[in-house]
Amino acid sequence: MTSDAPTRAYRRLSVEERRSQLLHAALELFAHHAPEDVSLDDVAEAAGVSRPLVYRYFPGGKQQLYEAALRSAAEELEHCFDEPTEGPLTLRLTRALDRYLAFVDEHDTGFSALLQGGSVVETSRATAIVDGVRRAAADHILRHLEVAEPGLRLRMTVRMWITSVEAASLIWLDDGKQPDVAELRDWLVEQFVACLTATAGRDPQTAAVVRAALTIEPSDGAVGTLARRVLSLVGDAAHLL
Amino acid sequence: MTSDAPTRAYRRLSVEERRSQLLHAALELFAHHAPEDVSLDDVAEAAGVSRPLVYRYFPGGKQQLYEAALRSAAEELEHCFDEPTEGPLTLRLTRALDRYLAFVDEHDTGFSALLQGGSVVETSRATAIVDGVRRAAADHILRHLEVAEPGLRLRMTVRMWITSVEAASLIWLDDGKQPDVAELRDWLVEQFVACLTATAGRDPQTAAVVRAALTIEPSDGAVGTLARRVLSLVGDAAHLL
Known part of the structure; x- marks a missing residue:
């Protein structure tokens, strides 16, 4: 299973790690751009993964990613x-x-x-x-x-x-x-x-x-x-x- | 043209009068209900006209009526x-x-x-x-x-x-x-x-x-x-x- 890792553009992460990596990439993008200016392709590119992979983790697409990023930012803000x-x-x-x-x-x-x-x-x-x-x-x-x-x-x-x-x-x-x-x-x-x-x-x-x-x-x-x-x-x- | 007036549920108004009457009915409804609870049928009923007539004046439907009502309320508010x-x-x-x-x-x-x-x-x-x-x-x-x-x-x-x-x-x-x-x-x-x-x-x-x-x-x-x-x-x- 791990033998294909070197031939892929990204190393194999656990489900949780991957989810968190995508979320982090989305949060970075949504922090610095208006949501209408962020596409799923941008998130995929920033995370170095394919667009279908983003969809596998966030089947709701951009809306779901935006809300997840927002929830994560809200948690960070509450810690302030x-x-x-x-x-x-x-x-x-x-x-x-x-x-x-x-x-x-x-x-x-x-x-x-x-x-x-x-x-x-x-x-x-x-x-x-x-x-x-x-x-x-x-x-x-x-x-x-x-x-x-x-x-x-x-x-x-x-x-x-x-x-x-x-x-x-x-x-x-x-x-x-x-x-x-x-x-x-x-x-x-x-x-x-x-x-x-x-x-x-x-x-x-x-x-x-x-x-x-x-x-x-x-x-x-x-x-x-x-x-x-x-x-x-x-x-x-x-x-x- | 005016001979059918007594047989209709509403008297014939000028375009401007009709538009203002519909807007007034919409404003009353949008003032006292959340927009998702107001239907075009409600507006038609409140104004005593048919739904198609509402559409003739507001082809954009509820969204257009809501924005027109909002603009009218905004004007009133600015007068305050x-x-x-x-x-x-x-x-x-x-x-x-x-x-x-x-x-x-x-x-x-x-x-x-x-x-x-x-x-x-x-x-x-x-x-x-x-x-x-x-x-x-x-x-x-x-x-x-x-x-x-x-x-x-x-x-x-x-x-x-x-x-x-x-x-x-x-x-x-x-x-x-x-x-x-x-x-x-x-x-x-x-x-x-x-x-x-x-x-x-x-x-x-x-x-x-x-x-x-x-x-x-x-x-x-x-x-x-x-x-x-x-x-x-x-x-x-x-x-x-």
Whole structure:
């Protein structure tokens, strides 16, 4: 069985290895091209195999490969959110955003194509996978906020911020990855603090979360810097204070 | 020609009147049902005409009707943003949001189906229509902020907030329209103020916009109330100030 290996363009892999190799090739292609610009021939060529072999592993063709690649990317993305629940919240968020933005940077074209919708291969299954990632991100944040039963206003705030991070990522990719990733990350952290604090103004549960979080924020960290800048801005409009 | 009118189930309308009547029936249906749950027969029945007549006006069938209804809804939505450029910014935003949220309330099911994606009739044209509304909303806001050449950070902030308003609308519809529309509106205004002020902390153009806007905000308005609440919250964490 293995005697024909040297005469073939590819070495004989186990079913699992082959599947993973094809998936990896597909993921690479879908990361850097819009799905309509990726053909099964491209995947076969990138993996150094024949088109029929791709079909043997993915009888659903491109659509099936796209969804499998998407599922694999979604798993990778969810790992970005893994973060120990200790230390100042803004530092945890900074680290998670660093990983998330590196993922966005790496999967740029595919990320845009997927989230901008209207794609020919978009399906309700693809949408469900993306929604799963959004839910996982929200659950992670709520866990870090240490709220057992988050109310409507807190949940809405977290999900609004997650959506706005997606929007910022898309604009960032569109605008040639400006501003640089470190500034974008710090700014998104500040937006989180601002949104949460605004909600705290009208929601006792969120206010309790913010009060608890502030006690361990360092003075020279994101919150301190933001608070001092905003105070100086609003201080000029004394009639509002 | 007109003698058969009394024997027909519908009076003879001009081409434009008929087209508008069919569109109106379609819009009503698509507003309150997911597109996959609306058939051409439903549209014909709602308009009191035959299915072939619907096809004569919309040879592209349901897809064409859906897109025409969507374009008509998009126009209506863009009118929500019309607002004279005078008076405190938060009051203008409050009025525009009142109209927008009334639209969301009225088109609930169709609004969710459209924005949640994965719909069988979603196309790149539908996505382009929705993106057009988003762009119009952003342009309106930037015009009210009176910035001739908005920089990247200001544009990103405005678009992030618009996306988060969409997210809030969807969650609001999902959660049985809680909290009530007046609270949701005031809260979204506060979120806008918070996001813009956070960006002002690191962007001179946004800071100039905020400073100018604050001078005419009333003390008992959205900004004053938010500023005093946030100060009292952050004031407890004196090490950050």
